[in-house]
Amino acid sequence: MASDPADxxxxxxxDSQTTTSGRIEEKDVARLAAIGVRHVVNLALETHPExxxxxxxxxxxxxxAYTHIPVPxxxxxxxxxxxxxxxxxxGPHPVHxxxxxxxxxxxxxxxxxRDRRGMPEAQARALMERQWSPDGKDRPEAAVWADFIARKPA
Incomplete structure (x- = not known):
């Protein structure tokens, strides 16, 4: 099997069944297939320039397989x-x-x-913060995300 397309x-x-990234390009589709990805979930808006x-x-x-969940x-x-x-x-796995x-x-x-897989909060936060810390300081929308991640299941 091919190695992860870390670029x-x-x-x-x-984990062995889950990868994530920012935007993908056309050249990345075959590379995802080569590492065994069977399902892609896209949270970006299709109108974004990238x-x-x-x-x-x-x-x-x-x-x-493809699932598009456009999240403003x-x-x-x-x-x-x-x-x-x-x-x-x-959905099918592995998933990207x-x-x-x-x-x-x-x-x-x-x-x-944190809420469904029982990961300790500090560990879940550290994993998130490898990419981003929505603390409300880096851009106006970050405050919305700070509120979003603070929500707990009913």
Whole structure:
């Protein structure tokens, strides 16, 4: 099997069945297939200038399932999180989850790891902070993300 394409923006391997990154490019589709990815979950908006056009069709051509959950950077919602959790937990594996910078993805995995997988909060936060710390200081939308990650399951 091929080695991880670590030159993809913000590439991160979480475990043997899960990888994450920022935006992917057309050249990355075959590389994801080569490492055995069977499902890609995209949290970015398709209208973003760096989004891969017709991503689902390009992945399908390589036998990779595709789930698109467009999460506005200024308005992540519980519906987005529920769809993400279902896609990651119930979809084919190995799974690769990406957005544009790996910020949305790292925040979503923080909550998944903390709330559903029983990972200690400090460990889940450290994993998220390899990519981003949504503390509300680096850009205005970060405060929205600080609120998002602070939410606990009902």
């Amino acid at each position: 993809i923006r913000a590439w991160q391997r979480l 989004a891969l056009a017709e991503e689902g069709a390009k992945l399908a051509a390589h036998g990779i 950077f200024d308005a992540p919602g519980e519906d987005h999180f529920a769809a993400f959790a279902a896609a990651v937990e119930q 989850v990406h957005c544009i910078m790996n910020w949305r993805v790292s925040a979503f995995f923080y909550r998944l790891n």
